[in-house]
Amino acid sequence: xxxxxxxxxxxxxxxxxxxxxxxxxxxxxxxxxxxxxxxxxxxxxxxxxxxxxxxxxxxxxxxxxxxxxxxxxxxxxxxxxxxxxxxxxxxxxxxxxxxxxxxxxxxxxxxxxxxxxxxxxxxxxxxxxxxxxxxxxxxxxxxxxxxxxxxxxxxxxxxxxxxxxxxxxxxxxxxxxxxxxxxxxxxxxxxxxxxxxxxxxxxxxxxxxxxxxxxxxxxxxxxxxxxxxxxxxxxxxxxxxxxxxxxxxxxxxxxxxxxxxxxxxxxxxxxxxxxxxxxxxxxxxxxxxxxxxxxxxxxxxxxxxxxxxxxxxxxxxxxxxxxxxxxxxxxxxxxxxxxxxxxxxxxx
Amino acid sequence: xxxxxxxxxxxxxxxxxxxxxxxxxxxxxxxxxxxxxxxxxxxxxxxxxxxxxxxxxxxxxxxxxxxxxxxxxxxxxxxxxxxxxxxxxxxxxxxxxxxxxxxxxxxxxxxxxxxxxxxxxxxxxxxxxxxxxxxxxxxxxxxxxxxxxxxxxxxxxxxxxxxxxxxxxxxxxxxxxxxxxxxxxxxxxxxxxxxxxxxxxxxxxxxxxxxxxxxxxxxxxxxxxxxxxxxxxxxxxxxxxxxxxxxxxxxxxxxxxxxxxxxxxxxxxxxxxxxxxxx
Numbered sequence: 001x002x003x004x005x006x007x008x009x010x011x012x013x014x015x016x017x018x019x020x021x022x023x024x025x026x027x028x029x030x031x032x033x034x035x036x037x038x039x040x041x042x043x044x045x046x047x048x049x050x051x052x053x054x055x056x057x058x059x060x061x062x063x064x065x066x067x068x069x070x071x072x073x074x075x076x077x078x079x080x081x082x083x084x085x086x087x088x089x090x091x092x093x094x095x096x097x098x099x100x101x102x103x104x105x106x107x108x109x110x111x112x113x114x115x116x117x118x119x120x121x122x123x124x125x126x127x128x129x130x131x132x133x134x135x136x137x138x139x140x141x142x143x144x145x146x147x148x149x150x151x152x153x154x155x156x157x158x159x160x161x162x163x164x165x166x167x168x169x170x171x172x173x174x175x176x177x178x179x180x181x182x183x184x185x186x187x188x189x190x191x192x193x194x195x196x197x198x199x200x201x202x203x204x205x206x207x208x209x210x211x212x213x214x215x216x217x218x219x220x221x222x223x224x225x226x227x228x229x230x231x232x233x234x235x236x237x238x239x240x241x242x243x244x245x246x247x248x249x250x251x252x253x254x255x256x257x258x259x260x261x262x263x264x265x266x267x268x269x270x271x272x273x274x275x276x277x278x279x280x281x282x283x284x285x286x287x288x289x290x291x292x293x294x295x296x297x298x299x300x301x302x303x304x305x306x307x308x309x310x311x312x313x314x315x316x317x318x319x320x321x322x323x324x325x326x327x328x329x330x331x332x333x334x335x336x337x338x339x340x341x342x343x344x345x346x347x348x
Numbered sequence: 349x350x351x352x353x354x355x356x357x358x359x360x361x362x363x364x365x366x367x368x369x370x371x372x373x374x375x376x377x378x379x380x381x382x383x384x385x386x387x388x389x390x391x392x393x394x395x396x397x398x399x400x401x402x403x404x405x406x407x408x409x410x411x412x413x414x415x416x417x418x419x420x421x422x423x424x425x426x427x428x429x430x431x432x433x434x435x436x437x438x439x440x441x442x443x444x445x446x447x448x449x450x451x452x453x454x455x456x457x458x459x460x461x462x463x464x465x466x467x468x469x470x471x472x473x474x475x476x477x478x479x480x481x482x483x484x485x486x487x488x489x490x491x492x493x494x495x496x497x498x499x500x501x502x503x504x505x506x507x508x509x510x511x512x513x514x515x516x517x518x519x520x521x522x523x524x525x526x527x528x529x530x531x532x533x534x535x536x537x538x539x540x541x542x543x544x545x546x547x548x549x550x551x552x553x554x555x556x557x558x559x560x561x562x563x564x565x566x567x568x569x570x571x572x573x574x575x576x577x578x579x580x581x582x583x584x585x586x587x588x589x590x591x592x593x594x595x596x597x598x599x600x601x602x603x604x605x606x607x608x609x610x611x612x613x614x615x616x617x618x619x620x621x622x623x624x625x626x627x
Contacts, residue, residue: 110515114494117482126577129477159584167577206491211521283621305618323609327597335602343623
């Protein structure tokens with residue numbers, strides 16, 4: 001009897017957990033259930049386990065259990081208070097050598113990418129970046145199910161499914177908001193296991209953080225906004241974003257953008273939606289003057305409700321929009337602002 | 349003397365990639381190959397610091413013989429030496445095998461001419477994995493700082509470098525020991541116009557080509573397809589989307605179009621969100 005462990009890295013900074021950690025617990029739970037029959041036959045146990053590093057972060061471990069972890073390995077050490085590559089990857093490498101997880105999922109955030117590449121190399125295993133679909137499936141020649149990790153390639157035109165046949169753990173990174181947040185169960189039972197890992201002075205001294213600089217715009221969190229009003233090349237210039245901001249303010253949302261606008265310097269990168277920007281899944285996504293290039297669509301196609309406004313009736317954005325308005329955004333958006341104001345007043 | 353190593357990759361210019369509307373396939377013909385833009389900015393930063401510290405810059409790349417063009421471009425931008433790691437046996441490498449191959453070459457370069465700083469782009473625009481930089485750092489056992497937007501100071505006596513790295517939440521100012529590996533954002537340096545002598549040098553320059561035949565030894569089990577734990581199991585095209593409903597403002601007028609949109613929003617259960625968070 002062996003334990004088949006599905007690991008999720010619990011990303012946190014300053015005690016604030018990144019929600020992608022919960023999303024990945026949901027994914028790990030799905031994957032674990034896909035091997036349940038196979039495991040029952042061979043008498044194996046299947047566990048979903050969170051890996052949490054930090055200082056004074058036990059509360060996050062408790063939350064993780066509510067989001068589906070059977071067990072959380074917690075390494076509490078002052079040296080781990082702020083994320084730094086070397087102490088983190090060495091600690092996780094030590095844990096992975098001890099417990100030998102089968103699958104290891106990490107959020108494809110700036111922190112997670114920095115970490116995942118180092119951990120995978122240190123464990124000499126495979127890592128598939130930015131997966132959009134994960135499942136456990138039978139692969140010819142393998143004696144048990146393997147992780148089938150699917151990611152978009154060539155700007156989303158092709159989906160490539162990657163497997164890691166002979167190396168463990170099978171690692172994948174997943175961008176925030178690609179998968180939904182699982183329900184939180186306050187009654188869920190799980191275990192928190194405190195681990196200590198010796199972090200050498202040398203590893204601790206390699207890099208130190210001198211300062212954190214908070215910039216206003218950089219805190220913009222479009223990934224978790226319920227409403228996004230996004231603009232594309234059809235805006236014609238940077239001024240167009242003022243109109244979009246006005247609409248976003250009216251609805252209580254934020255402004256997004258397609259890559260050409262960011263490349264042209266009309267708006268900052270933190271607003272960019274798409275394969276090289278953010279992945280979003282808001283309740284409402286309004287695409288104004290966005291043609292709908294594949295690389296944009298892969299970043300927003302999971303939105304609940306998409307309204308597209310474009311003068312070109314053949315724009316590919318209409319293929320995925322719930323409502324397509326063929327028309328000039330400079331006519332439609334101001335009218336939409338008026339309409340929303342009128343309806344609000346009617347409500348009041 | 350300051351010695352910077354820069355790793356560059358040649359990539360298809362994805363901003364020019366087209367999809368054939370009939371077949372849905374990628375049109376590869378006529379897609380120009382360029383130096384990965386993040387690598388170009390990393391190189392520009394290395395050249396800027398080379399000038400400040402009176403040092404030199406070595407550029408390496410792993411890929412087919414056509415990558416020579418990108419290495420010549422690196423010389424044009426101010427690199428002093430360029431090495432192409434090229435062999436059919438390296439083909440099909442995933443990020444683990446790539447990090448092995450690059451690190452073997454870098455170790456050899458470092459032995460004859462110690463390296464102070466390694467510059468990588470934050471990611472390549474054709475794969476977007478951002479895995480090779482941290483991977484090489486682990487193999488070389490040097491600290492890595494990713495998403496670097498600015499190098500504040502390099503102290504060759506103290507063996508430290510102070511950089512700014514940008515994350516989603518903030519910018520961190522980090523002091524790292526050297527040698528260190530930096531993965532760079534575009535902001536790290538502007539790409540300068542090549543001075544004429546560098547331009548002339550680049551035209552005649554022949555990069556060194558290293559292969560499995562030498563001068564560096566590569567473990568055959570760690571390179572190319574054999575050294576790659578991941579394989580492409582299958583390729584597919586995304587399922588075709590279900591087209592939504594379209595309405596033309598020119599035909600029905602803007603008010604009717606908006607009424608239609610609000611009606612659909614109500615059907616989808618998001619009307620309250622649309623009119624301002626259910627106030």
